[in-house]
Amino acid sequence: MTTPDSALHQRVKGTFVGPVAPRLDQPRPAVVPINWHAYDIPRLYDIVRREDDEIAWQQARGFENLAQLLLSHHDSLRCQRDSLSDAWSPDTSPAAARFFPLLDELIRSMAEDAIAHASTSRGMHAILTALKTLKEQIGQLKREWDRITTDWVPEWWDHAAEDVNRRARELFQKMDATVGDYRQQLVIPSLYTDPDRAAGMAIPEPHSAPMSLARRRSHAQAAGGDPAIAAVPAEPTVPPPPTPGHDPVLRRGPELQGVANVPQPVLAAPGAPISLLPVPPGNIHLPGGGAYVLPGPGIGRGSWVYPMPPSTPAPPGPGGVGPAASPAAGGLGRAGGDAARPVKRIMVWQIACGVPPVIGEASPADALADEQLRLASESFADWFSDLATPWTDDLKVEPTRTEPRP
Amino acid sequence: MWMEQTPRVDLDLGGLRMIAEALRADVELGLKPGASRAEREIQHGIRFGSAAPGGQLAAARDVFAVALERAHENITRQVRGAQILTAALEAVLANYAQADQVAAGRMADVQRTLSEAISAAEAVTQPPPPAGGDQP
Numbered sequence: 001m002t003t004p005d006s007a008l009h010q011r012v013k014g015t016f017v018g019p020v021a022p023r024l025d026q027p028r029p030a031v032v033p034i035n036w037h038a039y040d041i042p043r044l045y046d047i048v049r050r051e052d053d054e055i056a057w058q059q060a061r062g063f064e065n066l067a068q069l070l071l072s073h074h075d076s077l078r079c080q081r082d083s084l085s086d087a088w089s090p091d092t093s094p095a096a097a098r099f100f101p102l103l104d105e106l107i108r109s110m111a112e113d114a115i116a117h118a119s120t121s122r123g124m125h126a127i128l129t130a131l132k133t134l135k136e137q138i139g140q141l142k143r144e145w146d147r148i149t150t151d152w153v154p155e156w157w158d159h160a161a162e163d164v165n166r167r168a169r170e171l172f173q174k175m176d177a178t179v180g181d182y183r184q185q186l187v188i189p190s191l192y193t194d195p196d197r198a199a200g201m202a203i204p205e206p207h208s209a210p211m212s213l214a215r216r217r218s219h220a221q222a223a224g225g226d227p228a229i230a231a232v233p234a235e236p237t238v239p240p241p242p243t244p245g246h247d248p249v250l251r252r253g254p255e256l257q258g259v260a261n262v263p264q265p266v267l268a269a270p271g272a273p274i275s276l277l278p279v280p281p282g283n284i285h286l287p288g289g290g291a292y293v294l295p296g297p298g299i300g301r302g303s304w305v306y307p308m309p310p311s312t313p314a315p316p317g318p319g320g321v322g323p324a325a326s327p328a329a330g331g332l333g334r335a336g337g338d339a340a341r342p343v344k345r346i347m348v349w350q351i352a353c354g355v356p357p358v359i360g361e362a363s364p365a366d367a368l369a370d371e372q373l374r375l376a377s378e379s380f381a382d383w384f385s386d387l388a389t390p391w392t393d394d395l396k397v398e399p400t401r402t403e404p405r406p
Numbered sequence: 407m408w409m410e411q412t413p414r415v416d417l418d419l420g421g422l423r424m425i426a427e428a429l430r431a432d433v434e435l436g437l438k439p440g441a442s443r444a445e446r447e448i449q450h451g452i453r454f455g456s457a458a459p460g461g462q463l464a465a466a467r468d469v470f471a472v473a474l475e476r477a478h479e480n481i482t483r484q485v486r487g488a489q490i491l492t493a494a495l496e497a498v499l500a501n502y503a504q505a506d507q508v509a510a511g512r513m514a515d516v517q518r519t520l521s522e523a524i525s526a527a528e529a530v531t532q533p534p535p536p537a538g539g540d541q542p
Contacts, residue, residue, distance in 0.1 A: 026469075027468065027469050027472050029464075029465040029468035029469060030465070031460075031461065031462060031464075031465045032459075032460030032461060032464065033460070033461065034459055034460045034461040039459075046457060047457045047458060047459070048457075049457075050456055050457060051454060051455075053453045053454065055450050055453050056453035056454045058447055058448075058450075059447065059448045059450060059453060061447065062444055062446075062447025062448035063448055063473075063477070065443070065444050065447060066441075066444035066447075066448065066477065066481065069436075069437070069440040069441065069444060070481075070484075072436070073432060073436060073437050073440075073488075076432050076436075077429075077432070077488075080425050080428055080429055080432075083421065083425055084421075084422070084425045084495075086418070086421065087418035087421030087422045087425065088418070088421075088422055088498075095498060095521075098521070099491070099494065099495070099498075102487075102491060103491055106484060106487050106488060106491065109480065109484060110484060113477075113480055113481075113484070116473075117477060120470075120473050124470070127454065127466055128454060131454055131455070131463075175463070176461045176462045176463065177462070179461075179462040179463050179466050180462035180465075182466075183462060183465060183466040183469060186466065186469045186470055186473050187473070188469070188472050188473055188476050189476060189480060191476065191479060191480065192479075192480045192483045192484055192487070193483075237456035237457045238457070239457045239458060239459040240457065240459070242459075248459055248460075249460070261460075261464075262460065263459040263460055
């Protein structure tokens with residue numbers, strides 16, 4: 001009976017202290033250095049808002065479970081191998097001499113995979129934790145961003161926006177470094193095969209791209225597995241574009257040639273989605289609501305607003321925003337003047353029946369005002385989202401109505 | 407004189423049978439269902455950093471994709487490899503057990519049976535033929 005390999009168990013647990021041969025056959029993907037200054041809060045929030053997926057955590061646990069499964073069967077196979085060699089010696093049986101190398105290769109492969117999968121599980125867990133923390137932090141900054149025009153007087157809007165952007169970019173830089181460290185723990189084991197007996201067989205390059213879903217299905221079927229196992233792809237997502245006029249890549253060197261999906265700059269031209277602050281309805285400076293244009297390439301000093309069109313809830317689309325297209329260019333005061341005109345923006349439907357309020361009595365005028373405000377806010381959220389974040393259709397602004405600071 | 411040319415085989419049939427049964431139970435009741443369970447837990451594509459424009463997060467996605475693929479390939483092969491090695495062992499056991507005594511002629515059958523079983527085991531460790539150029 002063989003005792004469990006304590007060094008192997010420690011390596012699977014991640015508690016092994018001692019020299020370990022470095023693995024030189026690991027994938028080295030091209031890293032595109034991102035200039036996070038090319039992204040503002042809505043874009044940064046869009047990057048991180050889908051994180052903390054429960055299935056991703058399940059995957060991290062799954063890799064640990066797979067490692068433990070392989071470790072357990074490795075130990076069992078080793079014990080049985082030793083008993084087998086006593087009963088059927090490879091020294092006296094040519095058949096046994098041929099059998100045992102194959103069994104040994106299976107045992108070795110299970111040990112290697114157990115170490116690799118356990119390390120991948122820990123790396124995944126650390127990366128997911130970093131992303132979950134980042135999502136919470138950027139979510140808080142996004143709420144600050146959405147409230148800037150209600151929390152601050154207009155002279156401070158630009159400064160407050162830049163301050164929130166700066167803090168978010170620092171968090172992304174930190175996340176990038178953290179993920180870069182933990183990425184080293186995602187370990188790819190070698191393909192299980194018998195190298196001596198399979199001489200000349202094509203071993204996939206460690207840099208090989210992941211299989212497509214169709215190929216994975218056929219692969220699973222060819223191996224006798226369940227094709228449905230690998231048939232749940234993640235939803236493809238398009239990254240947000242950078243703010244116009246900024247290169248999203250820090251260094252465009254020759255090492256990026258041939259790299260797929262390198263983000264490209266967006267021209268600072270009318271029609272490009274620029275950086276905007278929401279000015280929700282009810283704002284003292286723009287009661288009808290609108291979008292405050294922040295400074296930037298193609299914008300100049302910015303600091304002007306584009307009021308929400310009074311009669312068309314549909315937004316002008318990405319082609320409708322920009323210095324050349326905005327009818328509001330010229331300054332905040334002018335926009336405020338436009339919005340000061342009494343304009344009926346919403347329609348309130350009469351209802352034929354209903355129930356009385358359970359707590360307290362609200363006057364019909366108050367209820368009507370609240371309903372108008374709610375509808376105005378919904379209309380504004382749709383309009384502003386399509387205006388400021390046209391690359392996605394489910395990123396809504398969440399403005400809150402608060403009194404401006406003195 | 408002929409006694410010296412006959413291969414001498416040390417074989418504990420009882421021990422071999424016990425080990426073969428234990429191996430079969432380990433594979434069919436432990437490794438195989440455990441592998442299916444693990445596959446159901448991990449084979450869901452890449453579920454993080456889906457909107458990353460680049461940087462280390464996108465690089466981590468690339469590596470994780472390969473890790474997913476390799477985990478799937480290896481566990482599939484390991485289960486089938488274990489099954490076929492077990493079958494090879496059972497084939498050897500059956501041939502030995504059928505003989506009243508281990509004789510040179512009988513041993514030739516055993517060797518042939520084992521060779522066929524091991525060739526089958528080798529075949530499953532070969533990569534499957536390419537499925538066509540459908541890379542993403």
